[in-house]
Amino acid sequence: MPEDKTIQELGLDEYKFGFRDPEEYFFKTPRKGIDAEIVAMISKHKNEPEWMLEYRLKALESFFEKPTPQWGGDLSELDFDEIYYYIRPMENQGRTWDDVPDDIKNTFEKLGIPQAERETLAGVGAQYESEVVYHSLKEEWDKAGVVFMDMDSGLREHEDIVREYFGTIIPADDNKFSALNSAVWSGGSFVYVPPGVHIDIPLQAYFRINAENMGQFERTLIIADEGSSVHYIEGCTAPTYTSNSLHSAVVELIAKPNARIRYSTIQNWSHNTYNLVTKRAVAEENATVEWVDGNLGSKLTMKYPAVYLMGEGARGEILSVAYAGDGQHQDAGGKVVHAAPNTSSLITSKSISKGTGRSTYRGLLKVHEGAVNSKSRVECDALLLDENARTDTYPYIEIEEKKVNTEHEATVSKVGEDQLFYLMSRGLSEEAAMAMVVNGFIEPIAKELPLEYAIELNRLIQLEMEGSVG
Amino acid sequence: MLKIEGLRAEIDGQEILKGLDLEVGKGEIHAIMGPNGSGKSTLSNVLMGHPRYEVTGGAITFMGEDVFELEADERAKLGMFLAFQYPSEVPGVSVANFLRTAVNSVREEELSPMAMYKLIQEKMKIMQMDPKFAERYLNEGFSGGEKKRNEILQMLMLEPKLAIMDETDSGLDIDALQVVAKGVNELRGPEFSAVIITHYQRILRYIEPDHVHVMLDGRIVTSGGKELALELEDKGYDYVRQEFGAGTQS
Numbered sequence: 190m191p192e193d194k195t196i197q198e199l200g201l202d203e204y205k206f207g208f209r210d211p212e213e214y215f216f217k218t219p220r221k222g223i224d225a226e227i228v229a230m231i232s233k234h235k236n237e238p239e240w241m242l243e244y245r246l247k248a249l250e251s252f253f254e255k256p257t258p259q260w261g262g263d264l265s266e267l268d269f270d271e272i273y274y275y276i277r278p279m280e281n282q283g284r285t286w287d288d289v290p291d292d293i294k295n296t297f298e299k300l301g302i303p304q305a306e307r308e309t310l311a312g313v314g315a316q317y318e319s320e321v322v323y324h325s326l327k328e329e330w331d332k333a334g335v336v337f338m339d340m341d342s343g344l345r346e347h348e349d350i351v352r353e354y355f356g357t358i359i360p361a362d363d364n365k366f367s368a369l370n371s372a373v374w375s376g377g378s379f380v381y382v383p384p385g386v387h388i389d390i391p392l393q394a395y396f397r398i399n400a401e402n403m404g405q406f407e408r409t410l411i412i413a414d415e416g417s418s419v420h421y422i423e424g425c426t427a428p429t430y431t432s433n434s435l436h437s438a439v440v441e442l443i444a445k446p447n448a449r450i451r452y453s454t455i456q457n458w459s460h461n462t463y464n465l466v467t468k469r470a471v472a473e474e475n476a477t478v479e480w481v482d483g484n485l486g487s488k489l490t491m492k493y494p495a496v497y498l499m500g501e502g503a504r505g506e507i508l509s510v511a512y513a514g515d516g517q518h519q520d521a522g523g524k525v526v527h528a529a530p531n532t533s534s535l536i537t538s539k540s541i542s543k544g545t546g547r548s549t550y551r552g553l554l555k556v557h558e559g560a561v562n563s564k565s566r567v568e569c570d571a572l573l574l575d576e577n578a579r580t581d582t583y584p585y586i587e588i589e590e591k592k593v594n595t596e597h598e599a600t601v602s603k604v605g606e607d608q609l610f611y612l613m614s615r616g617l618s619e620e621a622a623m624a625m626v627v628n629g630f631i632e633p634i635a636k637e638l639p640l641e642y643a644i645e646l647n648r649l650i651q652l653e654m655e656g657s658v659g
Numbered sequence: 660m661l662k663i664e665g666l667r668a669e670i671d672g673q674e675i676l677k678g679l680d681l682e683v684g685k686g687e688i689h690a691i692m693g694p695n696g697s698g699k700s701t702l703s704n705v706l707m708g709h710p711r712y713e714v715t716g717g718a719i720t721f722m723g724e725d726v727f728e729l730e731a732d733e734r735a736k737l738g739m740f741l742a743f744q745y746p747s748e749v750p751g752v753s754v755a756n757f758l759r760t761a762v763n764s765v766r767e768e769e770l771s772p773m774a775m776y777k778l779i780q781e782k783m784k785i786m787q788m789d790p791k792f793a794e795r796y797l798n799e800g801f802s803g804g805e806k807k808r809n810e811i812l813q814m815l816m817l818e819p820k821l822a823i824m825d826e827t828d829s830g831l832d833i834d835a836l837q838v839v840a841k842g843v844n845e846l847r848g849p850e851f852s853a854v855i856i857t858h859y860q861r862i863l864r865y866i867e868p869d870h871v872h873v874m875l876d877g878r879i880v881t882s883g884g885k886e887l888a889l890e891l892e893d894k895g896y897d898y899v900r901q902e903f904g905a906g907t908q909s
């Protein structure tokens with residue numbers, strides 16, 4: 190596709206990131222589907238240590254053993270044999286932006302990277318298909334001992350740390366998709382923040398699927414050592430194809446005592462991507478972990494970021510917003526486990542459904558015996574934009590301790606005729622009025638994001654809604 | 660400016676407006692009074708184009724245009740404004756953000772952020788509103804009186820040619836009433852007309868109407884000058900019903 194053609198000219202304007210590049214790759218697995226041979230090929234190609242190959246192969250067995258989940262969304266059309274599990278777009282990772290091949294560079298430039306890096310980020314990673322094609326970390330953070338690199342480099346350069354933590358928060362056999370990721374993982378980020386270092390501007394990773402029938406299995410591990418803090422942001426897109434893609438990431442976070450990790454995601458997958466992600470964090474004594482999760486696009490998203498509050502005084506917060514348009518299912522929520530005294534958690538989930546879109550809140554709140562004086566609050570609000578849209582709530586609560594304080598609140602609202610009329614009587618078009626109500630609805634989450642991302646989130650939702658008013 | 664002829668409208672199959680006539684000239688202030696349920700809010704909503712009402716007869720022209728062809732936002736752009744009896748709440752949307760969007764929607768050219776900021780400050784001052792209201796979410800948790808002030812603030816920002824005020828004075832304390840009246844008088848001039856719907860002649864002391872109409876059962880049954888408001892307050896609606904109710908029954 191010629192680079193100067195606009196998206197509108199290509200007729201893909203309903204999904205802005207639907208453009209695609211020609212598929213020219215340095216290496217691609219010779220066939221679709223997955224077996225031990227493919228897994229070994231990936232590992233060999235990456236020149237990995239033996240233990241990682243063994244880890245992958247064992248995970249592959251779990252993947253085969255575990256049945257496809259029957260709860261949540263409809264996975265019946267997801268065919269594991271129709272997916273390419275590993276594609277390496279270029280031989281070596283770019284050190285500078287100039288090293289990145291033009292077509293890939295153009296893709297990321299269209300997506301607004303690296304302008305954002307120059308202005309507001311401490312570091313950037315960009316993953317294209319299976320590999321991270323570009324990575325940078327500003328010098329001051331490098332000097333402070335911060336490690337921010339792709340997971341493969343992390344394994345090479347910090348094998349001891351990786352070996353110590355990899356898969357400890359999310360074991361390979363946790364679920365079918367964590368098993369799959371553990372078998373074929375590639376790319377993702379490895380972050381280590383030394384004790385007491387506060388990275389005051391975000392690190393960002395960007396994930397782009399380009400090839401048809403592609404599976405992207407990035408693997409991220411973030412360790413914030415004692416008293417440190419970091420904000421990590423990820424953004425994701427894929428082009429529009431007729432057949433399905435799969436994105437199945439595993440993200441593990443470890444917040445050591447008094448550390449703070451905020452992990453923000455704005456996912457905007459094309460409408461035929463299965464987005465099945467396992468995200469889990471451990472918060473030690475007085476540590477704080479926050480997941481801020483925006484789920485747009487995809488055919489089906491199943492994602493329930495979790496925080497395990499393991500140390501006294503730990504705090505966990507999960508803020509999520511999901512938008513389910515026609516034919517989409519967003520099955521999202523959060524999970525908090527209180528395993529120590531004086532821990533606190535807050536889950537705020539907001540979903541918007543339109544047309545035949547369906548959003549589900551699925552959450553688990555668990556308080557172990559002995560987690561005295563724990564406080565927890567779950568709030569899920571659903572907004573329906575029209576009559577057909579659907580929303581369900583499955584809040585599971587297991588409490589083994591008496592001295593706790595838990596609150597749960599769920600609301601479902603429809604955009605009211607009177608509300609729209611009120612706004613329209615002030616000159617707003619029906620679309621603008623609808624967008625204003627929706628933006629107001631997600632405001633509590635948008636305001637937790639850095640300004641540019643909040644604007645981006647609002648804009649993306651607006652794009653998704655365009656032409657939806659009738 | 661505004662011409663309503665034989666207007667009939669229903670909601671959920673129930674006819675509420677039953678052949679209403681009203682003409683409002685440029686620069687005129689009209690007051691409409693009438694008992695509860697007589698159809699005053701229905702008239703306001705129909706004038707502004709609420710989709711829930713079905714117009715079954717008659718005509719409304721505003722500045723020579725047939726408004727039935729227009730959506731509410733298009734009517735707003737033509738210069739119509741409705742101050743709601745019960746304004747909606749829009750959580751998460753700040754008053755300032757809303758005002759910016761509204762003003763830029765009705766204007767041909769967008770106002771610069773600086774000019775907008777100044778305009779908001781200036782108009783809030785007239786309405787004696789605390790500047791922190793600009794950052795509050797639209798009508799959320801506002802007291803009754805605060806909502807009404809906020810309606811008039813919007814009117815000042817949008818500078819309509821015709822304002823319909825549906826019981827803007829209800830529930831206001833004396834000070835707030837004066838502030839609201841001041842807001843309306845701010846716009847008063849040869850280019851500004853208003854229809855003030857009220858139950859009390861109190862507000863009409865501050866905003867002097869050129870004409871007063873009495874609405875009963877979906878129709879304007881009698882009209883007069885400002886003295887009619889006083890007379891009504893004296894004699895009550897039973898008097899009006901006796902005088903005009905039976906004779907206009909169709």
Ligand SMILES: Nc1ncnc2c1ncn2[C@@H]1O[C@H](COP(=O)(O)OP(=O)(O)OP(=O)(O)O)[C@@H](O)[C@H]1O
Binds near residue numbers: 697700
């Ligand atoms: N959905 C509906 N179905 C049937 N009747 C309705 C419906 N909505 C309103 N009405 C009726 O329409 C009539 C006129 O209502 P409207 O609100 O216009 O009166 P109003 O003159 O503004 O009264 P008030 O002085 O109390 O504000 C009332 O009798 C009301 O009950």
Ligand SMILES: [Mg+2]
Binds near residue numbers: 700
């Ligand atoms: Mg009324």
